[in-house]
Amino acid sequence: MSLPSPTASPAAPPLRLSVVICCYTADRIEQVRAAIDSTVPQLNDIDELIVVVDHNDDLHAALHSSVVGARIVRSTEDRGLSGARNTGVATATGDVVVFLDDDATLDDDALRSVRSRFADPQIVGIGGAVTPAWQGGRSPDWFPSEFGWVVGCDYRGLPDDGAEIRNPIGAAMAVRREALDTIGGFSPHLGRRGTFPAGCEETLMGIALRQSFPDTSIVRDTSFRVSHHVSDERTSVRYYLHRCFQEGRSKAMLAALTSTGSALSSEKSYAAKILTSGVWRHRRAPARALALIFGFVFTTAGFVTGTVTNRLAAHREDRPQ
Known part of the structure; x- marks a missing residue:
């Protein structure tokens, strides 16, 4: 009598x-x-697309009446990108939540790369590649590539494909939904509100994921690529310096919200290695070299301002009434 064939393990x-x-x-x-x-x-067929409208009834109505293939929902949290993303997470039913900016488009097969990467159970999140699509066709001559983050895009100094990263760029990121639920999503104290150019909510998310899931990784996947529209209004020197200053303030809030030493680890390495080498790299392009230096100065000034503001606020709260 022949033995029964071994039962194959069920496919995931x-x-x-x-x-x-x-x-x-x-x-x-x-x-x-x-x-x-x-x-x-x-x-x-099993996937879903959710468009979250952040406190704009006219936009919600326009999209609801004209868009096919997506679920259009209103943000149920406070105004701002963090609240809108949390609404999206609460609405989502998938295993992985993929976040895409409203002014970014996926490259062909980008989601296939997401599926492939998350086949590894040790991956809790990924950050994609974000290519700028300049409205004017090219970046301003003075714009240093080291500051691509000012317009929400890739910048010189990012790790290679497959490398572990602290946090993704928000225009293209994907995270396991259960992990996001565990850490409570995105902090309402950080993130863009309308046109106000704040940030760092992705950084705090990455730190929280690392603390809660120390045996997992967040990695960069350059096949998960998007093209990110950069409007002309974001190519002015005024916007550049304002964005740098507000990023510094956001970093100060980030440092206040977390006690881990990793809060500013990437920034320290970036300043020490990428910015210093960038000055030499742009030595024959004085405008770019100056923009790099002033970008660093304004970011630092924002950090100092935010740190002082946070400490004064904490002092007022601790003062007996």
Whole structure:
């Protein structure tokens, strides 16, 4: 009598993606539609696309009446990108939540790369590659590549594909939904509100994921690539310096919200290695070298201002009434 054939172990169920696009202004409605159009063809039958409208009833109505293939929801939290993203996470039912900016479009097969990367159970999050799509066709001559983060895009000094990173760039990131639920999502104390150029909510998320899931990794995946629209208004020197200053203030808030030494670890390495070498690299382009130096100065000034403000606020709270 022959022995029965061994039973094959059951295959892992297919990964379900929930793509979340957060938007807040009708000025970008065509870009939101482009983001949706780049996503829908890449969705499998079990995936879902959620568009979160941040406290704009007119935009919600316009998208609800014209968009096919996406669920249009209103943000149920406080105004701002962090609240909108948390609404998206609360609405999502997938295994992995993919976040896409409202002015970014997925490259072909980008979501296939997400599925492939998350087949590894040790991966808790990934950050994609973010290529700038300059409205004017090219970056300003004075703009240093080391400061691509000012416009929400890749910058010189980012790790290679597959390397572990502290946190992703918000325009293209993906995180396991259960992990986001565990850490409470994104902090309402950080993140952009309308046109106010704050940030660092992704950094705090990355730190929280590392603390809660020390045996997992967040990695960079350059095949998960998006094209990020950069409007002309974000190419002025005024915007550049304002964004640097507010990033510094956000870093001060980040440092106040976490006690871990990793809060500013990447920034210290970036300043010591990338910015110093950047000055030499741009030595034959004085405008770029000056922009790099002033960008660092304004970011530092924002950090100092934010640190002092936070300490004064803490002192007022501790003072007996």
